[in-house]
Amino acid sequence: MNLKLIKTAIVCSFALTACSSEEAVFSFMGGEIGSDLDSKGVYGSATANNVAVQSASAEEILINLTLKFANEVPARINFEFNKADLDAESRAALDKQAAWIIAHPKIKFRVYGHTDKVGSNAYNQRLGQRRANAAVNYLISKGVDRKMVQAVASYGETRPVVLTEEPNRENRRTVTEVSGFFRKDGGELDGKYAVRIYNEYTRTTTDAPSSEGAGG
Numbered sequence: 001m002n003l004k005l006i007k008t009a010i011v012c013s014f015a016l017t018a019c020s021s022e023e024a025v026f027s028f029m030g031g032e033i034g035s036d037l038d039s040k041g042v043y044g045s046a047t048a049n050n051v052a053v054q055s056a057s058a059e060e061i062l063i064n065l066t067l068k069f070a071n072e073v074p075a076r077i078n079f080e081f082n083k084a085d086l087d088a089e090s091r092a093a094l095d096k097q098a099a100w101i102i103a104h105p106k107i108k109f110r111v112y113g114h115t116d117k118v119g120s121n122a123y124n125q126r127l128g129q130r131r132a133n134a135a136v137n138y139l140i141s142k143g144v145d146r147k148m149v150q151a152v153a154s155y156g157e158t159r160p161v162v163l164t165e166e167p168n169r170e171n172r173r174t175v176t177e178v179s180g181f182f183r184k185d186g187g188e189l190d191g192k193y194a195v196r197i198y199n200e201y202t203r204t205t206t207d208a209p210s211s212e213g214a215g216g
Contacts, residue, residue, distance in 0.1 A: 119215025
């Protein structure tokens with residue numbers, strides 16, 4: 001046989017063996033890195049996935065952090081009828097909120113006040129505001145920086161937990177939520193910055209009542 005043909009056959013044999021060995025190794029290791037993201041068999045799917053993660057909207061990140069906050073501490077406290085006073089249970093919940101907020105200094109929060117459906121809309125709007133103010137003032141008294149808890153918006157009676165016209169303790173509440181992030185440069189929050197902050201935290205992790213009338 002021609003010596004040149006013999007050499008060519010040997011080289012081809014080694015090449016086929018190497019390819020088979022490489023495939024075996026990939027099979028043993030579970031495939032090439034990123035192959036699990038390449039679900040459609042399209043080149044670049046893994047890169048597209050990374051871009052999607054880095055492009056997450058600020059809104060999505062805020063929702064995720066609000067859920068993380070609510071999973072780790074009580075985000076809601078409740079009130080007696082026509083009251084904005086904090087009872088022992090509410091103060092205990094706010095103590096946990098304060099500790100979480102202090103431990104996450106790059107995050108800003110809002111406290112929203114709510115009432116039940118008893119009373120006028122205008123009165124309940126003010127009552128919801130008083131409840132939110134009571135919660136915020138308590139958080140500040142526990143060492144939370146005033147800049148970290150925004151002056152509060154009140155929904156009054158417009159967002160009930162329980163759909164009823166009757167007095168209802170579940171509806172008489174405040175809810176603490178993540179509202180944004182602090183940036184040293186004062187710039188706008190973008191998705192990439194939000195993802196970085198979110199990843200950091202996933203690794204760590206009384207006014208007198210008015211004399212106008214009664215509300216819920």
